[in-house]
Amino acid sequence: MADERTATGNGRPAFRSITPVRAYEGIVAQVEEAIFTGQLRVGQRLPSERDMMAQFGVSRATVREALRVLESNGLIRSRHGDPSGGAEVQGSSSTRVAKALTSFAQLGQIGVAELVEFRMVVEGSAVRLAAELHGEAELAAMESAFEEMRRVAAGPFEKFSDADVAFHMSVADCAGNRLLSACSQFARDMMLKLISDKLRGAGNPEALMQESLNRHGAYLDAIRLRDGDLAEALARKDLFDYYEPYVTDDERSRLRLLLTGGSPDGAGSPDPA
Amino acid sequence: MADERTATGNGRPAFRSITPVRAYEGIVAQVEEAIFTGQLRVGQRLPSERDMMAQFGVSRATVREALRVLESNGLIRSRHGDPSGGAEVQGSSSTRVAKALTSFAQLGQIGVAELVEFRMVVEGSAVRLAAELHGEAELAAMESAFEEMRRVAAGPFEKFSDADVAFHMSVADCAGNRLLSACSQFARDMMLKLISDKLRGAGNPEALMQESLNRHGAYLDAIRLRDGDLAEALARKDLFDYYEPYVTDDERSRLRLLLTGGSPDGAGSPDPA
DNA sequence: TGAGTCTACTGGTCCGACCAGTAAACCGCC
């Protein structure tokens, strides 16, 4: 396929380092291409392992290694004993993106500050877009998610946290950019993993929940008014204030750089009710 | 380990759906945990396949399926014939993130507009941070990357494109947020994939390169002046102007929402030389 | 001393076998 040499222009051929290609990689590549080009659509079935073994001219072990890789990449899913054919082609899902980012973050020892910064950027922009672009249905979805938060604010913190996540997700979805959605979903989940224990230990969860309610209500108002600047500024400020206790002084001043526009005086927490 | 039932509070036990656990998944989980918790560090070796087979009490095929998954996730790498032990634990790398995002984008049929939007958000913020936070060494790196762009501006478009990518990467690195770096790297690569053919066909590459030089020079100036607002605005505007021909009218007006702050009049292309 | 060979590992691939899950086809009962 691709030629092994690269012209350098000085007459001498430049050779690229090669990596021995393993058989299963060829299978993965072929199946991936078929999926990406649309030859294989969501819901369609691959041949059974024994059929693929014949079609590719390799052993079943090799076919299975390829299938495991494809499955771990979220492209297919196979079910033990399913008589209706081989593995099923899966649709696009953000969970793989989230998984990849999570493992990247864990391996790189990415801390709270870096994560908050990322989240301020991504989620802030999502909120801006949501504010400027929402239709009636989307606004209704966000409002009902917010109502749910208020409803469970009296109960245990876990429920409230779930409702909070759902609210943010409804906002991100409303923004209509799936890449931003996926990234902000990751950032939220990762954040919970990092500091859930600290949060649980924090005193006075009721006050925390009430403050959170106020803040979210404030920027839901900004969204209603289609004020993107304000909504983004409020969203970033909220994140900053909320996670500020968990970062060092240096990190804090760095995060402050992202607190601009909209309301530079530092938005408070006007009561939404 | 985890109990199979969940209390509902109403006295009736609520059962969760279960998925049969495959043997290789247990191995993957154990190795992943060892890596994430630091018991296995970068550069260390896993036992050989035959050893793992004994340690886990499974067949070699099962061990290999686990290793293939771990390898595809970028956590380990194995070399045929390497006598110094089993697979080697790999360091954190953004390529896996980029791969996941790429496959997500391809599967979801994410188009140029959505990608440009994402890139405007991510890269814009990176440029802002780079402007506000750079030290001397980082500035030197960005400037030399820019010099390289200017140097190859006379040559073929591919070289220029490479230099352009290198410049953006130096800026992203300078921002010091690895999540933003990884995302912007993905967005650039994906963009190239999507429209490289169209770009190649575009008339007058010399003019294109010259304009690109001017624009990049302009926001490198803003970075020098530590003017984060201006740098971000210029970066977003550049992206918008550059890719604007490839999106529909609706998408264009949507993208315009992200063109705020800094220089609302729409920064031109002041000559950096 | 140096070049070549040997050796003891490593991963890559294959084969054949058996177990286990699934759902449709089948059959006998009421």
Place this chain on the structure above:
DNA sequence: GGCGGTTTACTGGTCGGACCAGTAGACTCA
């Protein structure tokens, strides 16, 4: 005729053993 259980023909999951091929250190001999 309709309903249960059983059979059946697939599916994937796992196993053990085999052989080839790559690697690098140990070893040999000119």
